[in-house]
């Protein structure tokens with residue numbers, strides 16, 4: 001058994017899976033305030049052959065997770081120059097978010113053709129992966145919720161309540177919601193244009209906020225339930241302790 005942990009800026013996602021067969025035994029997600037509840041996983045953490053995680057939420061969160069799991073050692077993924085068939089062309093490879101690195105590794109294992117890897121969470125990242133496995137570069141934009149909140153925070157007249165998606169929004173709430181969703185979908189479709197003519201080009205979409213704009217995307221699309229955890233499992237399988 002292996003315990004996988006994806007610590008993002010909004011939530012901690014975890015998955016317990018059979019290391020050899022890849023069968024998922026249990027999984028869940030917790031907001032940061034509830035990290036201590038990971039303590040209920042202590043027996044599994046103790047009996048797991050390994051705990052592998054990615055963390056972009058800061059060292060304090062990593063420490064709280066380790067404490068909740070009873071001080072068990074956690075292998076935190078660090079982005080490198082290459083792993084599992086993915087080459088990292090970031091100017092400073094270590095600067096790349098560990099979750100993006102894991103997602104790229106997971107994406108490569110799912111689809112070994114040109115792809116756009118989208119993680120819609122607190123932030124939305126839109127990363128280009130070439131057919132040969134090169135991470136060519138990517139976008140970071142505020143996630144849907146953060147975009148909406150920033151309008152409420154930065155203006156006098158815009159509320160934070162959320163409206164509905166409309167192609168031609170005719171009230172403030174719908175205009176805000178639709179604007180933020182169109183911005184996400186537009187960014188993804190524009191990045192996809194760079195690979196659109198390549199064989200089997202695909203957009204892989206994951207993350208807690210993906211539901212909001214998935215149906216707006218007019219490109220070949222595959223939804224994946226937590227690509228980061230999948231990538232962590234792929235990494236762990238090819239990097240034994």
Ligand SMILES: Nc1ncnc2c1ncn2[C@@H]1O[C@H](COP(=O)(O)OP(=O)(O)O)[C@@H](O)[C@H]1O
Nearest residue numbers: 008009010011120121122123143145207208209
């Ligand atoms: N039940 C939920 N709890 C928290 N966030 C949710 C929930 N359902 C959807 N979301 C959306 O998902 C986002 C968090 O997605 P997630 O992939 O966990 O992000 P991160 O990796 O940044 O922590 C939130 O910003 C919110 O827009």
Ligand SMILES: CC(C)(COP(=O)(O)O)[C@@H](O)C(=O)NCCC(=O)O
Nearest residue numbers: 008009056095096097121122123140
């Ligand atoms: C871009 C991110 C904030 C996304 O975080 P998330 O929305 O998954 O919580 C995270 O991957 C990060 O902090 N990255 C480091 C900078 C970079 O990737 O260039």
Ligand SMILES: [K+]
Nearest residue numbers: 119121123125
């Ligand atoms: K993200």
